Amino acid sequence: MYKYGRILMLKPKRIKNNRNKRGAINANKNMALSKKAKNILEDKKTVYFALTIILLYTAIYSILNATGPSNFGDDVAYAGLANQIATGTFHESSYIFSLRILQVYPIAFFYWLLGANIYTSQAWDSLSFVLTIVITFYIGKEIYSEYAGLLAAFLMSFFPISVVYAMTMSDNIPMMLFASAAMLALIKAEKRKSRFWYFVLAPFALASFLVTPEGGIIGVVIVAYLAVEIFRKKIKVDRIFLFFFYGIIVFMFLLLLFNYWNSGNPFISITGTAHFFSAVGGQNTIPSTDTNLSFYFNIMFPYTPQVMFGGIYDMLSNQNTVGFYFYALAASLVYLAIRKEKRAYFPAFWFFAGFLYLEMGPMHISINPLQYLLMYRIDRYLNLVAVPVALLIAIAITRSVGNIKKINGKTLAALEVSALSLLFIIGTALLIDRRWSSIMYAQRYDQVQIAQYLSALPNTTKIYYVNGLSDVMIYNGFSNMSRYHNYADMPNCSDLPVGAYVIVPKYATFDNLNYTPDPNEYCSGWSIALDPGVPPGISQLVNGSSSHFYAWLYYVQSNSTSK
Numbered sequence: 001m002y003k004y005g006r007i008l009m010l011k012p013k014r015i016k017n018n019r020n021k022r023g024a025i026n027a028n029k030n031m032a033l034s035k036k037a038k039n040i041l042e043d044k045k046t047v048y049f050a051l052t053i054i055l056l057y058t059a060i061y062s063i064l065n066a067t068g069p070s071n072f073g074d075d076v077a078y079a080g081l082a083n084q085i086a087t088g089t090f091h092e093s094s095y096i097f098s099l100r101i102l103q104v105y106p107i108a109f110f111y112w113l114l115g116a117n118i119y120t121s122q123a124w125d126s127l128s129f130v131l132t133i134v135i136t137f138y139i140g141k142e143i144y145s146e147y148a149g150l151l152a153a154f155l156m157s158f159f160p161i162s163v164v165y166a167m168t169m170s171d172n173i174p175m176m177l178f179a180s181a182a183m184l185a186l187i188k189a190e191k192r193k194s195r196f197w198y199f200v201l202a203p204f205a206l207a208s209f210l211v212t213p214e215g216g217i218i219g220v221v222i223v224a225y226l227a228v229e230i231f232r233k234k235i236k237v238d239r240i241f242l243f244f245f246y247g248i249i250v251f252m253f254l255l256l257l258f259n260y261w262n263s264g265n266p267f268i269s270i271t272g273t274a275h276f277f278s279a280v281g282g283q284n285t286i287p288s289t290d291t292n293l294s295f296y297f298n299i300m301f302p303y304t305p306q307v308m309f310g311g312i313y314d315m316l317s318n319q320n321t322v323g324f325y326f327y328a329l330a331a332s333l334v335y336l337a338i339r340k341e342k343r344a345y346f347p348a349f350w351f352f353a354g355f356l357y358l359e360m361g362p363m364h365i366s367i368n369p370l371q372y373l374l375m376y377r378i379d380r381y382l383n384l385v386a387v388p389v390a391l392l393i394a395i396a397i398t399r400s401v402g403n404i405k406k407i408n409g410k411t412l413a414a415l416e417v418s419a420l421s422l423l424f425i426i427g428t429a430l431l432i433d434r435r436w437s438s439i440m441y442a443q444r445y446d447q448v449q450i451a452q453y454l455s456a457l458p459n460t461t462k463i464y465y466v467n468g469l470s471d472v473m474i475y476n477g478f479s480n481m482s483r484y485h486n487y488a489d490m491p492n493c494s495d496l497p498v499g500a501y502v503i504v505p506k507y508a509t510f511d512n513l514n515y516t517p518d519p520n521e522y523c524s525g526w527s528i529a530l531d532p533g534v535p536p537g538i539s540q541l542v543n544g545s546s547s548h549f550y551a552w553l554y555y556v557q558s559n560s561t562s563k
Contacts, residue, residue, distance in 0.1 A: 047146045051137055051153060058130050058157045062166055065437040067444060068121035069471045070168035071549060072380065076470055078169050079121055082107035083478045086116075092263040096276045099269050101258070102178070102210040103171045116477045118448075121169050128177040129166035133157055135180040136387050142187050144343050144395050151422075152387075152394035158429040161321045161379065162386050164436045171212040172383040178208035179218035180387045186222055187346055190235060195243045202247035206255070213273050214381055217361065221353040228349075277364045277373070295377040296359060300326035321379055321436070323429040328421070329389050332396035344395050347388035354385040397422065435542065442535045442546035444471065449532040450503060450553045451475035459483065462500040469503045469551050493523040494559045501529060506550040525558030 069075040077097040084090035085108035092098045103124075110120040133153045140149025156162060166173050182204035189197035205222055208215030226244075229235040256266035265271070302320035329351075336344045358381055364373040375381075397418045451472045454463060459480045464487040465472060473484055487496070496502060504519055519526050530553040538546075 044146070047150055050150055051134075054150075054153050054157050055130055055133060058133060058166075059126065061163070061433075062122070062126035062129065063119065065167050065441075066119050066122050066126075067167045067437075067440040068118035068169065069444075069474050070170070070440055071443055071468075072165065072168060073170055073172075073378075075121075075169035076474070078104055078107055078171070079116070079474045082111050083116060084108075086111040090262075092259060092265075092268050092272075094272055094275070096272065099272050100171060100210065100212055101269075102207055103174055103212065106174070107169065116474055118444075118475065121474060122167055125166050125168060125170060125173040128174040129162060132162070132173070132177045132180050132387065135177070135184050136390060139180070139184050139187060139347075139387070140391055140394055142184070142191065143346050143391075145398060148391070148394045148398040151397060152390040155325075155390040155393055155422075155425070156387065158426050158433065159325060159386055159390060160323050160429050160432045160436065161325075161382050163429075163433045164321050164440075165380055165383065167437065167440065170380060172214075172380045175208050175211040175215040176383040176386060178204050178211060179215060179384060182208065182218055182222060183346075183350060183387070186225065189244075190229065193240050195240055198241060198243035199247040199250075201244055203251040206248070206251050210255075210269065213277065213363075214375075214384065217354060217357045217384055220357055220361070221350060224353050225349055274364075278366060278371075291374050292377070293359065296355070296382065299379045299382065303327075320432065322382070323432050324425050325389055325393070325429070328393045328425050332393045335396050335400065336392065339399060341395065341399055344392060347391040347395070351385045351388040351392065354388070358382070358384065393425075438538060438542045439546055442538050442542050443549040445535040446532040446549065446551040447471045447503075448475050450530060450551060453530045453553060454501065455479075457501070462497060463503070464496060464500060465503040466505065468549075469505060472503060493519060493526065493556075494561050496556050496559055498525075498556055498558055500556045502526070502554045502556065504552050504554055505548075506552055507547050519554055522561055523554075523556075525556060525560040526554045527557055529553045529555040 069079050074097055078100070081090060081098055081104040085105060090098070090104075090108075092101070097104070106124040107121065110123040114120045133156050136156050137149040137153040140146075140152040142149075162173065162176065182201060185197045185201040185204055188194060189201055201222065205219045208218050226235060230237060235241065255269060259268050260266040299320070300322055302322065303324070333348070336348075358375055358377070361375050362372050363375050364371060401415055401418055447469060452475075454461070454472065455476055461483055462485060463472075463483050464485050466487065470486075473481065487502070493502075502519070532551070535546075
């Protein structure tokens with residue numbers, strides 16, 4: 001009896017021990033899983049493999065959606081100058097675009113290597129975008145962690161303001177490349193007290209100016225940052241710091257030498273740009289400056305409540321180029337301020353200083369007459385601060401998750417919220433990216449079809465076009481340029497020779513010519529040689545936004561007129 005009672009008394013204890021064993025086994029499994037996750041996260045190969053996937057996606061997307069010359073900016077001018085370089089006829093001059101040598105020379109290299117076409121026209125921008133994403137990763141790694149850098153690179157690869165222009169010949173993506181490289185050099189120079197990084201800092205910043213004058217803003221940001229850090233005694237003005245000025249001297253010497261060799265005027269890059277912007281509003285210059293201080297805010301925060309509640313269709317028809325990135329930025333800045341995250345200081349300074357100049361900075365200052373002309377406002381200039389936007393969002397997400405190596409309820413909840421937020425930001429951005437690629441495809445479709453038609457005609461065929469429809473020359477690889485003629489100054493269609501072809505806009509009047517949009521009303525001797533029709537696979541939404549660029553190709557059978 002005693003023996004059985006003892007057994008009964010011991011039985012519950014055995015059950016308890018079994019439970020403890022099972023708990024220990026589960027705990028060991030969890031520890032093993034955590035250790036495995038930790039090993040994966042600590043494996044640098046995983047981080048760089050993910051970065052490689054991001055870069056491959058960006059490169060492939062840019063190639064598949066290549067636009068080449070677009071209607072957003074000065075693409076046609078850059079293409080023409082690049083062709084001059086490739087053919088050995090280029091010289092810097094008072095023509096403002098000829099001074100942007102770090103935009104036109106790289107394009108010319110691709111023209112020389114593979115000929116002028118859609119892909120070589122945008123190759124410099126696509127390459128610049130890919131390199132900017134790499135630089136974004138390394139800046140994030142320097143100031144916070146590899147995970148923040150990787151996340152920032154991921155955000156940049158979908159950022160519409162950059163993705164849209166990376167498919168074109170825009171000067172803003174190469175500008176962003178050199179500006180970002182300068183900021184990477186700045187943070188490395190400060191952290192490592194490095195002569196090399198101080199030396200290359202100025203050349204990168206000045207290179208941004210030689211892509212487009214707006215790139216000079218990054219120089220202002222850098223000088224402001226250095227001044228503040230010297231005041232805070234974070235940077236010493238010593239022999240190492242002097243390499244910053246050595247870099248300026250060497251770069252300026254090389255620039256003056258190049259300018260003298262190419263134009264005979266060593267200072268033309270500076271004086272030509274200054275003269276152009278001092279004459280703003282005059283003949284052959286930018287017509288005026290936009291002094292509306294709400295311009296950038298309207299661009300950055302495009303979704304009114306009516307638009308957001310209107311659904312995806314209304315959101316896409318908004319035609320913005322930023323998505324929800326700046327909304328995420330605003331939330332990130334608040335969160336980082338509350339958390340007093342000091343490591344966000346560098347990208348925050350970059351963003352606010354750059355944005356302040358875009359908003360309030362001058363494009364020209366003079367004493368006599370007294371002038372302070374505000375910067376011209378264009379949405380694509382926001383590429384100057386696109387990288388710090390991605391960095392700040394990435395740092396906020398990484399900071400909110402905390403130590404991901406220690407998985408618990410709190411970090412799991414933060415992960416879920418961060419993942420959903422990131423999915424929303426990237427998902428909406430991808431919709432915008434896709435729509436803009438469709439818009440640009442529709443805008444170039446007619447001229448590509450016309451170029452293919454004209455390429456089969458004899459070299460002696462005369463072709464007439466208006467400025468707004470001059471991409472045909474690029475699509476034809478700048479071949480037989482003597483046959484192209486601009487008819488902007490012709491008084492009427494009777495002046496065009498028989499046997500010529502005319503590229504005419506379908507739905508808009510260019511240069512007040514009286515035979516557009518319907519030449520048949522005035523030119524009875526003309527007949528349609530090619531009507532490209534509506535681009536296949538294009539929605540009505542995209543079709544409507546691109547109709548301004550649709551064109552007909554007319555054949556001049558006789559130069560008789562109807563009126």
